[in-house]
Amino acid sequence: MGDAQRRFGGLAADSHGTGDSRPPLVLVHGLTYDRRQWGPVLRELAAIDPDRQVLALDLPGHGESALRESYQVGDVADAIHEAVTEAGLDRPVMVGHSIGGALVTIYAARHPTRGVVNVDQPLLLGPFGDLLRRSEPVLRSPDYLQLWNSLLAGMGIDQLPPAAQELVRTATTPRQDLLLGYWNEILVTADEAFIAQRVRELDRIRSLGIPYHYVAGSEPSPRYRQWLESVLPDVTIDVLPGAGHFPHLADPAALARMIAGVGTGASGVR
Template sequence: MPQLEVDGAVLAYDDEGPRDGGAAPLVFIHGWTANRHRWDHQMAHFAGDRRVIRLDLRGHGESTGAGVRTIAELAQDVTALLDRLEVDRFVPVGHSMGGMISQTLALAHPERVERMVLVDSIGRMTYSRGRGLLMAASTLVPFKLFVAANIQRAFAPGYPREQIREYVRASAGTPREVVMTLYGAMRAFDVLDRVGEITAPTLIVHGYHDIQLPVRQMLRMAKAYPDAEVRIIDAGHELPVERPAELTATLARFLGPASAA
């Protein structure tokens, strides 16, 4: 497992697949409290014919570091990694918070983003007054209960409970400072009025049963994109692990053959 030191953090990452193809590398970016292994199915599929990169974000998985306050700062970590790997043009594939990072990258570096994929992500988190108060109150409960409540509700009804418990345990291993700070960063994230500037072809894939970031909020964002394709899948908020093969097939259709990219 290679690592990179960036601004007080050590980032763990994987860099696989051929370097001599014509396709821009895929850069997989996981979500809040998750890690790079959310993308195991997609990495295994795409590494056969194109370069694929994934990382554990600062403070997640096998990466160290804290102190990040905004989504933009996480995007800077991704940019630093890609610069070190001498990757110019790329295709960000972001899940949830990773999709927020992807949009930030597309706005900051439009010349580098060839295409983009957003999975269960939005451009602005919107709540009713009652839901906002409930979300704020949830931060006052014990940390492990807060994490468990958020992760359990991310999966569609019927997903195996034992597997959900494993994801809860893994998420609770993320440092409290990282979890709570980035929870606030996601709530503050807002690029909805700017997504019309993103001209890169964009695939937006969303779980029909997603109650973390509801479909209606995604559709509000999708309408603002100049060149967006939307796909709805029968899943909750954790599409990469709930429906891995279906998500991979959807990505493959959007990306096309590596030689033709």
């Protein structure tokens, strides 16, 4: 898979492969990480889907992409679209991990998309939203890393292969401005309004017939599964047991196989 380091729409990116009849893929990493997290998946894609056109981006403020004054998620989704447009990609399959899963969901509700793969990002806040709001004073203090490290402790990093553990622990920049910026919607929005916005986005995705795949590292709770299937009756839910919060690193071959086939049929084309 040939590749080149470039910038599109002001975002740093690695561009792989060439355009053909296969829908291009756009890979969006999680909060505090960067496009290096997709290395294992890219290697698997090169083996099973050679020369597929793939764009792996650094989110605003991450990796080699410039900082921004605001990281409102809708604005970030639009910034991703600027990069996709400048790269010349037509209706890509959007793949996102963690907060990237939320961003590609928002993206698909706003911009032409062939399919969505959400890697371990629940779209209901649940206890996480309560925790962030309770912890906001700490998050805004010099001790903000206490909160970040406590979250990492519950992400199943020790379940990953050694090389993947090293990637998670070293290829990250947990800056306070990123945590506050990308989590701002959670901090300032009531649960009811937050859920209503996600439902509107999923309704839009459903009405357009865009295939939506949710890939989890553990079995979703019955409540969350029921909610997601009620909003998106055609959703595909795949579980990679024992993958923790990083299914793309625990089993990159499995994820590569999943995303390689998304959006290749007639559904989801608009």
